[in-house]
Amino acid sequence: MNHFSLKSFLTTNLSISEDELDAIQKSCIIKNYPKDAFLLRENEHCRHILFVEEGLLKQYAIDEKGKEHILHFATEGWFLTDRESVYFHQPSKYFIQTLEPSRIAFIDDGFLQKLEKKSAKFRDFYNLLLHEQIRYLQARVMMLMSQTAEERYLQFTKTYPDILLRIPQTMVAAYLGIALESLSRVRKELAFKNFRNITT
Amino acid sequence: MKNSRSVELVVAPREPHWVGDGFQVHNFIPSGPRLDMYRMDPFILLDYNAKHDFAPSLSPRGVGVHPHRGFETVTFAYQGKVEHHDSSGGGGVIQEGDVQWMTAASGVLHKEFHETEWSKKGGPFQMVQLWVNLPAKYKMSAPKYQAIKNADIPSYPIDDLGSKVEVIAGEYRGIKGSATTFTAMHVYNVSLKEGTKFDLTLPSHFNTVVLTVEGKILLNDADTVPSDYLALMANDGEQFSLEALSDAKFLVLSGEPIKEPIAAHGPFVMNTRQELMQAFEDFNNGKFGYLED
Numbered sequence: 001m002n003h004f005s006l007k008s009f010l011t012t013n014l015s016i017s018e019d020e021l022d023a024i025q026k027s028c029i030i031k032n033y034p035k036d037a038f039l040l041r042e043n044e045h046c047r048h049i050l051f052v053e054e055g056l057l058k059q060y061a062i063d064e065k066g067k068e069h070i071l072h073f074a075t076e077g078w079f080l081t082d083r084e085s086v087y088f089h090q091p092s093k094y095f096i097q098t099l100e101p102s103r104i105a106f107i108d109d110g111f112l113q114k115l116e117k118k119s120a121k122f123r124d125f126y127n128l129l130l131h132e133q134i135r136y137l138q139a140r141v142m143m144l145m146s147q148t149a150e151e152r153y154l155q156f157t158k159t160y161p162d163i164l165l166r167i168p169q170t171m172v173a174a175y176l177g178i179a180l181e182s183l184s185r186v187r188k189e190l191a192f193k194n195f196r197n198i199t200t
Numbered sequence: 201m202k203n204s205r206s207v208e209l210v211v212a213p214r215e216p217h218w219v220g221d222g223f224q225v226h227n228f229i230p231s232g233p234r235l236d237m238y239r240m241d242p243f244i245l246l247d248y249n250a251k252h253d254f255a256p257s258l259s260p261r262g263v264g265v266h267p268h269r270g271f272e273t274v275t276f277a278y279q280g281k282v283e284h285h286d287s288s289g290g291g292g293v294i295q296e297g298d299v300q301w302m303t304a305a306s307g308v309l310h311k312e313f314h315e316t317e318w319s320k321k322g323g324p325f326q327m328v329q330l331w332v333n334l335p336a337k338y339k340m341s342a343p344k345y346q347a348i349k350n351a352d353i354p355s356y357p358i359d360d361l362g363s364k365v366e367v368i369a370g371e372y373r374g375i376k377g378s379a380t381t382f383t384a385m386h387v388y389n390v391s392l393k394e395g396t397k398f399d400l401t402l403p404s405h406f407n408t409v410v411l412t413v414e415g416k417i418l419l420n421d422a423d424t425v426p427s428d429y430l431a432l433m434a435n436d437g438e439q440f441s442l443e444a445l446s447d448a449k450f451l452v453l454s455g456e457p458i459k460e461p462i463a464a465h466g467p468f469v470m471n472t473r474q475e476l477m478q479a480f481e482d483f484n485n486g487k488f489g490y491l492e493d
Contacts, residue, residue: 154484154485157480157481157484157485161477161480161481161484162465162466162480164483164484165266165267165466165467165483169493187486187490188486188490189486190485190486191287191486191487191488191489191490192486192490193486194482194485194486194487195287195486195487195488195489195490
């Protein structure tokens with residue numbers, strides 16, 4: 001399993017003073033969870049930004065018919081939260097659950113807002129992260145509005161290169177908004193097109 | 201007298217974990233003490249399914265479709281039967297005493313389950329799965345199987361009581377093993393009757409372990425290796441003695457290190473991170489083929 005600490009993420013991506021790094025780390029709680037643990041449930045208030053140091057999370061909603069719709073997966077190095085709940089203080093519509101034993105850093109949102117006010121450098125960085133997320137969400141909306149099953153699948157594998165080996169196909173289909181049969185068909189067609197083109 | 205090889209460490213089996221729902225394994229390589237991929241080169245994984253009783257099941261237990269690239273998987277069946285299928289249409293049954301040597305190389309997609317009829321009856325199940333690394337120049341070669349039936353494995357008798365060395369790969373006292381390998385190694389299944397003692401001579405730079413799958417053995421008149429324990433031999437000499445303290449069966453692995461960088465993630469073992477990313481991309485794009493779950 002991969003390890004990706006919040007500390008190494010911050011020091012790699014942000015020129016940050018030791019004091020600022022210490023302050024962020026002190027405001028974080030790092031917890032280990034077994035597989036299938038809930039980090040957020042529908043109607044709860046989300047108060048943290050989650051950073052995956054190890055393991056895998058899914059954020060999903062259950063509709064009135066009991067069907068699961070997966071909004072995001074988060075693997076090592078990903079942030080995950082319910083923006084609506086954490087920023088606008090609304091009860092969450094989502095569940096966040098571990099799909100593997102996971103090590104998660106909980107970053108207090110109030111602390112991040114204070115840090116943004118104090119440090120221009122951090123504000124710029126956080127701004128960049130938010131824009132990255134908006135870019136990802138735009139692509140995700142367009143995927144669901146206009147892409148074929150094959151295009152959705154290929155985009156998914158670029159976003160999450162190693163995830164196919166870690167989750168059942170039913171979850172991939174629930175993320176892509178396609179039937180399981182369509183996912184199987186796409187994978188089969190790709191294999192027929194590409195199989196055995198690899199030996200050098 | 202050749203210089204003697206000492207025992208570096210006797211390792212207890214770690215807490216087992218499940219691979220799918222059909223294999224309850226103790227991992228020795230790479231997670232055991234001093235048993236990481238570089239120390240054990242060319243052996244990069246050793247999972248040991250110690251004797252486990254499976255209840256009868258109409259739907260066979262096992263592990264679903266998954267890929268491999270960059271190495272070989274070797275399955276040793278001690279008890280129970282395993283059925284396998286792959287994306288190029290191959291398949292077969294590994295029976296008790298058989299060895300399946302699969303060269304995944306550029307890529308294989310396969311699944312492994314308890315054999316259907318065996319699963320209906322259930323019973324004791326005991327297996328070893330070993331991953332043998334491939335040198336860079338063979339990592340992208342064509343996949344192949346060597347299905348080695350027990351009856352075809354040549355053996356060398358150690359005594360008149362039934363003690364013998366089954367030579368799976370490499371050679372023992374002039375007897376060549378059944379499997380062909382990409383790098384030099386010796387792989388034996390040894391059966392030893394209580395009280396029988398013999399010596400093994402293996403090149404000192406070959407990384408060597410002995411896994412006791414049945415009974416209890418004594419190494420160099422000093423170190424006891426109980427059932428399900430593994431002995432890591434030091435690289436300080438060639439010859440060591442093995443004596444059965446009770447009727448015993450054990451696996452001997454001894455291989456010449458490949459000495460290349462290792463980039464490993466999940467079922468792919470390559471030389472660089474870039475090659476690993478390529479493996480994931482090829483798998484995602486269907487280049488390993490397709491196999492129904």
